[in-house]
Amino acid sequence: MKRHLGLLRLLPLTAVFMLLAGCGEERLSALDPYGPQAEWILDNMILSLYVMALVVIVVFVLYFIAVFKFRKKPGDEELPKQVEGSKALELTWTIIPVILLAILAVPTIWGTYYMAEEVPEAAGSSGEESGDEEQSGEGGDSGNGESSSEESPQGEDALVIDVTGHQFWWQFDYPDGFSAGNEVYIPTNEKVWFNLTASDVIHSFWVPALGGKIDTIPGVENTMWLEANEPGVYKGKCAELCGPSHALMDFKVIAMEPEEYEAWEAEMASGNASGGQSSEESGSEQETSDNDSGEGASAASNGRQAFEDQGCITCHAVDGQGTGQGPTLSNFGDREKIANILEPTDENLEDWIRHPGDIKQGNNMPAFPDMNDEDMNAIVQYLQSLSAEENMNQ
Amino acid sequence: MATATATNTNKSVLWDWLTTVDHKKLAVLYLIAGALFFLKAGLMAIFMRIQLMSAENTFLSGQTFNEFVTMHGTIMLFLAVTPLIFAFMNFVIPLQIGARDVAFPFVNALGFWIFFFGGLLVSVSWFFGGAPDAGWTAYVPLSSGEYGDLGLDFYVLGLQISGLGTLVSAINFIVTIINMRAPGMTMMRLPLFCWTGLVTSILIVFAFTPLAAGLALLMLDRIFGAQYFNPGSGGNPVLWQHIFWIFGHPEVYILVLPAFGIISEVIPAFSKKRLFGYTAMVFATLIIAFLSFMVWVHHMFTVGIGPITNSVFAIATMAIGVPTGIKIFNWLFTMWGGKIIFNTAMLCASSFVPTFVLGGVTGVMLAMVPVDYLYHDTYFVVAHFHYIVVGGIALGLLAGTFYWYPKMFGHKLNEKLGQLMFWMFYVGFHLTFFIQHILGLIGMPRRVFTYLDGQGMETMNLVSSIGAFMMGAAIIVLLINVVYSAYTSKRVTVRDPWDARTLEWATTTPVPEYNFAQTPQVRSLDPWFYEKVHGDGTMKPAEPMDEIHMPNGSILPLTIGLGLFVWGFGMIMMQMENPLIPEWIVIGAGVIITFGSMLLHSIHEDHGYHIPLDKIKKIEKEVS
Incomplete structure (x- = not known):
């Protein structure tokens, strides 16, 4: 205004x-x-x-x-x-x-x-x-x-992102095949379209500073567009009562300059963020953690192992793909908030993994109250190291 | 009590009240039941405001908050405001049209008891694993068997039963108003409260039936594994929203039209002027009622139905603003040039007008589809509809309470306490709800149990909570007033303590069981005022004084309602994990009680009784 x-x-x-x-x-x-x-x-x-x-x-x-x-x-x-x-x-x-x-x-x-x-x-x-x-x-x-x-990009198709609302998180699937959880990245100054649906109950997708809202309804696909004038982090909320943690079902829209966004998109599409230290050029998918070349990488690789051993990987993808079971963690280190409500500190992350139900009542993530400290630390370090933004800036 | 002169005095008082078919006593029963539900739902609102007083408060959990939010809405709309309105309709309409009772006194009692037991069924959910928690709108899939717990079964069956009672009563009112009018009381001489009562009753018949159908479908989905609303099996969750709002939007008018009616009685009475533009008021009511069925999609603009549908419903919604505006200006011009007496009833009634306008204009703003994409499901909407239901309906009901109280209970409510209550309530109301408009615009969705720190919402929520506490305190003052006045207020012995205009004030206070010893002859709109000015101050009788035929009381309405309660509970037991007794026994018992009572009513001939002439003369002499 x-x-x-x-x-x-x-x-x-x-x-x-x-x-x-x-x-x-x-x-x-x-x-x-x-x-x-x-x-x-x-x-x-x-x-x-x-x-x-x-x-x-x-x-x-x-x-x-x-x-x-x-x-x-x-x-x-x-x-x-x-x-x-x-x-x-x-x-x-x-x-x-x-x-x-x-x-x-x-x-x-x-x-x-x-x-x-x-x-x-x-x-x-x-x-x-x-x-x-x-x-x-x-x-x-x-x-x-x-x-x-x-x-808007010359001759290119508009960006269309598939949105799925879940109790109590958001899944964002990009046309290039990768997925983002709870935080959706868009380029500035162009209309971005969203195809929205839900997997369980009705939610509503709302970013007040960017535009109106539309319901995400299981079995129905809705479409809306948003456009951001400036780069920045815009807060979004679920606006339809969807269960005990409805109030905590926030998300973020992160708008980037178009060039920056393209770099981010390429990084995410390469699936490298999960490798932590892998270089941008390699481009190939890093399914396992065999690239322990740098210092700190071993901690991360232990983390990767623990992430698999503890069963986190059953629901949380870290290779850029997404599942409907839980938010993808491919770029977890970039998150503004953990589970959209907690500051992204190691203590909060540990707290969340141990007692997710206390923080977001009724959410589907199982609790790990008794996980040993070693695994916990490894997982926390590993997750915090997953970053797309860091890699693309290299 | 209004009926101390009743004939059968050899029965106990309790039995008398449980079996009564007298519209005046049923009105009191409705009033008590409605007030109790109102207090309960109001208390829940206070708890919710305590929870929202500060950011990230932990007074209530998300689950408990959702249960409160659901029950607050459900109770207020179905179990508090509806019976309060029925209380006034029951008491006033037969008196205003010069009738001895409603058309079907037995059905009247039946309506009350079915409603009451339905409400009770919704309420007992607290003792069986928690209240319904999917919002008063119970959107599927959140309310489906997969995501909604046992509470929703209580919601579905309790509302089904109480809705049946409401439906039965509404039909009774329609017949009463059409058929039972005194000679000379043409439709265009009908007091506006009767008009709105008639229109509301018609709306109930057309709106509660889709609700009953929708609830039946949801019941089939939940209890019998049907798939009407299950997207996984080809059902459609949006279907529920359509069915619900086809009921839900007229429901708003079902509640607000009688409030309009009350205002249209109180303002002329205390302005000492006839209602400005009576004919326009009647037709505005009819147009509002008609349009109310044409606008339900405005609750669903963000569902994604498409721009054509959304535009059509936006225009229809805006159109409602016109007849409502007509009403507003007619009330203003009723006061204009009058000689206004400001007592509590008039304070409530007159302040209704600007408050309702504030709720009305936000309603028009909400009709602008693209802007509604912002407002929808935020605190802006919460503020909007509370301006309608609290600033409109609640003020109307308070006005009606203070206005008709002397006729109902034989004494006035205390004026000083009344005015204290009014100002506390009115200031508290604006504090609570005005600021919620802004809360919605800065990004607070509705039905949230908390909000995060640092979003600029703390102060406004605190103000809102303080306002809510003021309103709570005002209601406590009202309760004190009721008790205090019962002990200290002077008995009203005159017919017409307010110097009012309509026929109910032509009856003696307390109103005898038969209302009018002789049916009055109506010669004009505002017949009582007409006789005071142009006649000798008494109604001309339309018939010679004779024996009066009255209906006998009956316990059967209560047992029919009780049977439905038992049946409903048995249906819910089908969903319980380990019921103590097999559910079919309970279902069977309910069915036997209900149908047995009906059978008994059918085979037992009851021709009522006659009040002998000398007794009527004696009563008339006593009271006048």
Whole structure:
């Protein structure tokens, strides 16, 4: 809501909103949008607020005049005039609301189609988009919308990520065949599409600072797009009651500059993150931990062994692939949070492995309260060493 | 009590209340049952607000919170507000239309007891492994056999039974209002509370039937292994949402229309003016009722049904704003030019108007589909519907309580305590809910048992909790008021303590069992006011004074309800792991009790009794 508000921001209500934007956390609050969709939503919310403020003011003024002016005075026993009604007044307060609602109906329908935009088949869809843009009028999104279609990768297909909601984590499958758990990486300044479904109960995918939400429903596939204007970590939440830990079913959207994103994508696709120390160029899949060349690598390789011995690998993939059983840990070392709620320290990780059910009630991960310290340390070290971001920066 | 003059005084008081078919006593029963459920659900809300007072609080676990959130919603809508509204409809409608009772007094009692035992069945879930925990909307698959525990079986069967009671009562009200009006009480002279009662009853008939069907399907899924909503076997979880909201949206209007009706009675009474635009009000009610069946998808905008459907339902939803606006302005202009007396009833009724507007405008904002993608399932929605149900319905019910209390119980509620309650409640209400709009916008989803530190939500949640405690304190003041007034308030002996307008105030206080010794002749809208101004201050009788035919009380409504409770419990036992007794015995016992009672009712001829003329004359002399 920085530059695109135009004249609206001179008005007092908008100022209130700019103040309120400071209340919430940055990159979480919808009052501080970071993408064209979220900006559209905020602008139209403010538009509707102005229309509604008009109604509220009229009612409140009439109400307070009536309440203060027409009180019964002591001793005044005379009956007031018994008015039956007034056709003219009835018509007025029928027609004016109809007009006000019509004003809101136009952007409503336009925006519904704007947000329901399908995945473009290939390049060339941008022409269609800018055609829509011209009608936007009060939408105020035109600047961003256009830039997005221009900057989208030349001739390439749009990025489409498959999202699956699970109790209580998120699975993100990328077109290149790798998977990410709980934290989804996207390039900035282009529309990224999400195909969403769920494996167990209904969840809802919501990144307030980037756009609206859509439900993930088992047996149904929904589609939505999001776009981030700036690199950063955007917080997402599950918005549909899905069980005891519904409140803790957060996720992150990590937006990167397109070049950086491509490097990340290549790194993830190579499956090397799990190798810890393996070099980027090798490219081949590192199924086992036989590359103990550097110092610290042996700890990691012990960790890998423990990870397999303790059975973690049954549910958690570390080679870039994903399973529906548990979040893939291929790039665990990059996580902003453990299980999306704990700071990524070694102690928290150990705590989580020993008592996941205490931290996220009702989640499906078995507890390992009695795992020996050696294995635990090895696993913790190993998991913390899994990083895609580190490798791609080398 | 209102019925101290009843004839059969040789039975015990308890037996009298358990067997009563008198609409005035059933109203009191509804009032007590509704109030108890209301207190229970309110207490749950307080517990939830304690949990949300600070970030990452551990007062309640996620599971317990979900059970509270579910029961709070379920009880408030099905078991608290519905019976409270029925309490007023039961008491007031026969009096306002000049009738001796509802059309089917036995069915009236049946409706109450079925509702009551259904509510009881939902409530006992706490003692059998936990309450339902899938939200009051019970979305599948979370409420399916795979993910939902035994609590959901109580939800499904308890609501099925209590819904049956509601349905039965609604049909009774429709027949009563259509057929039992006094001579001269044409439809366009019907007080607005009767109109809204009639429309609500019609809505119940059309909305509770899909709910019953949906609950039956869910029961088949859960208990008998059907697959209607199981996506793995070709079922569809979205189907449940459609069925639920086809019921769920009209349900909102089922509750709010009678509140509109109460406001439309109280505001004219204390403004000393007739209702502005009566005809427009009636038609606005009818249009709202019609449209309420056309908008259910606005609860499902984020389900992904597609832009065409979403747009159509958005426009339909916005359209509801128009008739509602008509009502708002008519109330304003009823007060305009009046001579307003501000007592507690009028404070509640008049403050309803601006509060409801605040809830209404957020409703229109929610109808904007793309912006709803932001609001949906956040605290913004929580704030919106609490402005409707607390700022609207609860204020309406409080207004109705203070307004009709003297007619129901023979004395007024204390004014000082009443006004204290009003201000505490009103300020607490805005503190609690206004700030929740913003909480939703900064990223707080609804139905969360906690929120993480550092998201800027701590202060606002604390304010909201403080507001909730104020509302809780206000309700305690109301309870004190009820007890205090019962001991200290002066008995009302006049017919019309408020100098009001409609026919219920033409009856003596306390209202005799037969309501009107002679059916009144209605000559105008606001007939009682008309006779006070244009007549001699008494209703003209439409018939000579004669014996009055009254129905006998019966214990059978209670036993039919009890049988359904036993049957429902037996059905749930099919899901229990180690029931103490085989479930078929319990199911069988329930069926035998219910159908046995029905059979008994059918073969036992009961023609009621007649109150002899001299006795009526004696009663009339005593009370006037």
